Amino acid sequence: MPKPEDKKEEPALKGTFASVMLLGAFIILTWIGVFALFMARN
Amino acid sequence: MHLHRLEKTWLKFGISMLAVFLIVLGVMAFSMGMKPPSEHHHTVDPTKVAETAPFDNPGLNQIGKNHYEAVMTAYAFGFEPAVPLEVPVGSKVDFIVTSSDVVHGFAIVGTNVNMMIVPGEVSHVTHTFDKPGEYLILCNEYCGTGHEFMAITIVVQ
Numbered sequence: 001m002p003k004p005e006d007k008k009e010e011p012a013l014k015g016t017f018a019s020v021m022l023l024g025a026f027i028i029l030t031w032i033g034v035f036a037l038f039m040a041r042n
Numbered sequence: 043m044h045l046h047r048l049e050k051t052w053l054k055f056g057i058s059m060l061a062v063f064l065i066v067l068g069v070m071a072f073s074m075g076m077k078p079p080s081e082h083h084h085t086v087d088p089t090k091v092a093e094t095a096p097f098d099n100p101g102l103n104q105i106g107k108n109h110y111e112a113v114m115t116a117y118a119f120g121f122e123p124a125v126p127l128e129v130p131v132g133s134k135v136d137f138i139v140t141s142s143d144v145v146h147g148f149a150i151v152g153t154n155v156n157m158m159i160v161p162g163e164v165s166h167v168t169h170t171f172d173k174p175g176e177y178l179i180l181c182n183e184y185c186g187t188g189h190e191f192m193a194i195t196i197v198v199q
């Protein structure tokens with residue numbers, strides 16, 4: 001007999017995925033910004 | 043452990059981002075010769091800075107074509123030599139700095155030069171001045187009541 005949790009449907013993570021990607025994009029852009037500033041002042 | 047397909051994607055994304063950042067940092071640190079302060083150990087007695095070479099004669103010395111060495115002392119509240127340093131455009135300057143009293147800072151505004159000057163240690167940094175202008179050297183470690191007066195300039199022309 002299957003356990004109760006096996007019956008659960010996959011959670012809907014599309015919104016979470018979008019927010020994780022937005023946060024990732026923000027981190028990448030700020031990192032590139034700081035790196036570009038460092039290279040320009042070197 | 044069961045992971046959602048999207049969870050796997052963002053985990054891969056996050057881990058690869060971290061890997062890229064660390065690889066860039068590591069490669070640059072080695073290629074630029076950056077070292078942790080523990081590797082310096084050019085110790086000098088802070089009470090005898092004025093008698094210890096090269097700090098007994100602080101100033102700018104030309105050591106090659108377009109290559110200078112600036113021997114400097116930071117003290118409360120100023121830098122030695124106290125006169126503006128003058129170098130031609132394109133000069134590479136090796137700064138050799140120590141403190142004769144407390145912890146000071148050494149930052150050149152508009153450049154990446156920014157270091158701590160710790161009594162007993164000799165701090166080194168090299169910068170190439172490609173643009174003409176007047177560069178401000180500041181103490182950026184609060185060192186006492188006259189901290190804001192600690193500034194000199196480098197004139198690049």
